[in-house]
Amino acid sequence: MKTEGVKKNMLILTACLLATLFLFLVVLFAAGGLFQTKTYLQPWDKTYAKNFKDPRIRLAAYGLLAANGHNMQPWIIKLDKKDAMTFYLFADPERMSLQADPEARQLMVTQGTFLDYVAVAGQSIGFSVSITLFPKGTYDENHLQHSMTVQPVAKIQLKKAAPKPSPLFNSIYIPDTNREAYQSKKLTAAQTLAIEALGDSQDVETHVYQDRKNVQTLGKIAMDSAEIEAQTKRVMDEAAAIFRANEYQKNQTRYGFSLEGQGTSGFKLYFMQGLITLFPFLNSDKASADLMIQSTRTALDHTPAYAMITTEENSRASQVKSGMIYSRLTLTAAHLGLAVQPVSQALEEYPEMHDPYQNIHHLYAPNGQTIQMLVRIGTPTKTVPQSMRRDIIDLIKH
Structure with missing residues (x-):
């Protein structure tokens, strides 16, 4: 009789645990926004x-x-x-x-x-x-x-x-930024020509680098500058202030960062959003910095090529023109079956970024040009979700 009682109690306990787990998952996915419309x-x-x-x-x-x-x-x-x-x-x-x-x-x-x-x-x-x-x-x-x-x-x-x-x-x-790993194959001659032909010869130029030396050099600059940004608290705080943790926040404030930007999608997205919503400490300053460094390193390790946009001068008009060329680059890349991701931290103009800024300009813009954009480019291994608008x-x- 005792054995039967123990078994019965174990079944009741198991049922209670499963019910609790189910209820927790419902609450978790609801907090993450599984049941909300993505306006x-x-x-x-x-x-x-x-x-x-x-x-x-x-x-x-x-x-x-x-x-x-x-x-x-x-x-x-x-x-x-x-x-x-x-x-x-x-x-x-x-x-x-x-x-x-x-x-x-x-x-x-x-x-x-x-x-x-x-x-x-x-x-x-x-x-x-x-x-x-x-x-x-x-x-x-x-x-x-x-x-x-x-x-x-x-x-x-x-x-x-x-x-x-x-x-x-x-x-x-098609989303303009894809932070996932890219295939190892290089751009074809036709793809390279199409990207480099986008520049305006009078002021804006576009270059593709995919030889081993330049890929390694630009990858190291991108990694070093990402680590500097991750360690610069006021810059990370600025980014944290515009992070939207769940569907409700994204619907209410339709700009800024979200987990989609890191390539998270499907049920994993709602699961992660639910965890961050219910347990905000999981998205601490250190966790965010570590995730940024880890994801950057993974992306750069799977990058076959880089593209760079430079301008002869750094006037406001030149900056706008470089943005027009950058849009044409993202659209052309998507049409060619390629993906891009900006890795332009080394081009940012705050004091902690002085050394990488000087280094990349010394190596790739020695005649006084300004590098306006640095992006990784290649054939994507995954599609990525669209971001808030x-x-x-x-x-x-x-």
């Missing part, structure tokens, strides 16, 4: 831009999908009140990354990425797009943030035209 992905829907009759808003909705620093989406759109085919792009000074990007150079590159997506989309849906950079003059660098509010980055003028379908248009819907209406100011 932050609406702009990626191929019907989203078509909802707007105003061609300026429609094209801006395509621009919204462009690559941008820290996923801050720092764009402001102002519609011309007198001309229904003209609008202006402003940089949003409230979305500056003051610690990682104190000179606002990356912010200007990000303005260029938006403009090129608008140009590619315009051609495909039947508009010629004319872009004039800094139509009212460049910034007053002594009053930079205020100047951004009054000086547009670009004037965009549209004209109805016959659609010219471009294979790059479909690439707009704001509603385009939130970008429009009157």
Whole structure:
């Protein structure tokens, strides 16, 4: 009788444990957002831009999908009140990354990425797009943030035209950054030529490096600079402040970082988001720094090539132009079956990054050029999820 009682108690205990585990998993996945609608992905829907009759808003909705620093989406759109085919792009000074990007150079590159997506989309849906950079003059660098509010980055003028379908248009819907491992094979001669042909010979150049020596050199620079960033608390704190831990946060604040950016998807995404939501200490400063270093090392160890964008000068216009070329690079790479990931920490202009900045410019821009972007490039081994995007209406100011 005692044996039967023990067995019965064990069965009850096991059932209670399984029920508790099941309840915990339900709570965990719910906290991670498994049952929530991802409204932050609406702009990626191929019907989203078509909802707007105003061609300026429609094209801006395509621009919204462009690559941008820290996923801050720092764009402001102002519609011309007198001309229904003209609008202006402003940089949003409230979305500056003051610690990682104190000179606002990356912010200007990000303005260029938006403009090129608008140009590619315009051609495909039947508009010629004319872009004039800094139509009212460049910034007053002594009053930079205020100047951004009054000086547009670009004037965009549209004209109805016959659609010219471009294979790059479909690439707009492919995430611009893939942090996963790449295949070991090098770029083909045709792929290399297509990437290097993107540069503007007057000011902007694009280079591909895939010989062993340069891959090792650039990989070491990228790794060293990532470790410096991980150890620079104020820069990491800035990134932590825009980390969205779960679906609720991503829906409420549709910009910044999330686990998707690290390639996490599927049930693992909700599981990890649930853990971080319920146990925030798991996302401590040290854990974040360690994860960044580990993921960077893994990515760099599986990188067959690097691409670099340089400019003859470092003016605001040159920075914007380099962003336009960078967008064209990401779209071209996707069309060619390639993926890219920026590894540009060595190009950041805060004091702790001085040595890597000087080193990479000494080696790869010895004649006074400025390196605007450094990316790893190769054939991806995995696809990656799309990242948060704001509603385009939130970008429009009157």
